[in-house]
Amino acid sequence: ISPGSMPPKSTRLAEEGAAIVAFKLVDKGIFQEEGIAKILTSPPSDGEMISGTRNLADNISDLRAQVAANNNGILLVQKLIEERSLEVVHAYMEYIQKNAETAVRKMLKNFASRIDQANADSFVSVNAEDYMDNGSVIRLKVTIDKKSKIAL
Structure with a gap:
């Protein structure tokens, strides 16, 4: 057992943590601790021999904190809508999204342009690779359309 979300001897993302297809963590305002505890402590159904959680109490605390943060966010957005109107809040949301897209x-x-200044072709590709502790390679390729500024 090692600290952190992914043990250093991991070779597959499945070893990183829980992969839950669907589970209603809060139902009718009630945190479903028993259900999530069962999921986090049950062996995987796909036959892989990956152990369950290393610290259930920490996992439950983290999930409760995430739910509390989400609830606080909901209250803050509702307050903002009351103070400014739904239309104004939507307008700012759209502005923030467009600004992020532009950036x-x-x-x-x-x-x-820094990577491929001489090439007049519309597309430029960048490759990168890194290695996990056991030597397993992780490869990434990003292709950028210089005209539309879209990454593929």
């Missing part, structure tokens, strides 16, 4: 497109365009 990412600009970053992709700048990145692509």
Whole structure:
């Protein structure tokens, strides 16, 4: 057992943590501790020999904190809507999303031009690889369309 979310001898993402297809963590305002505890402590159904949680109490505390943070966020958005109106809040949400999109497109365009200045082709690809502790390779390839500024 080692600290952190992914033990250093892991070679597969399945060893990183729990993969839960669907579970209603809060039902009618009630935190479903028994159900999530059962999921987190049950052996996997796919036949892989991966142990369950290393610290159920910490997992439950983390999930409760996430639920509390989500509930607080809901209350804050509701308060903002009461103070400013739904239309204004939606307008700002749209502005934030468009601004983020513009910033990412600009970053992709700048990145692509630094990587491949001489190439007139519309597409530039960047490859990277890194290694896990056991030597397993992780490869990433990103292709950027310089005209549309979209990463594929």
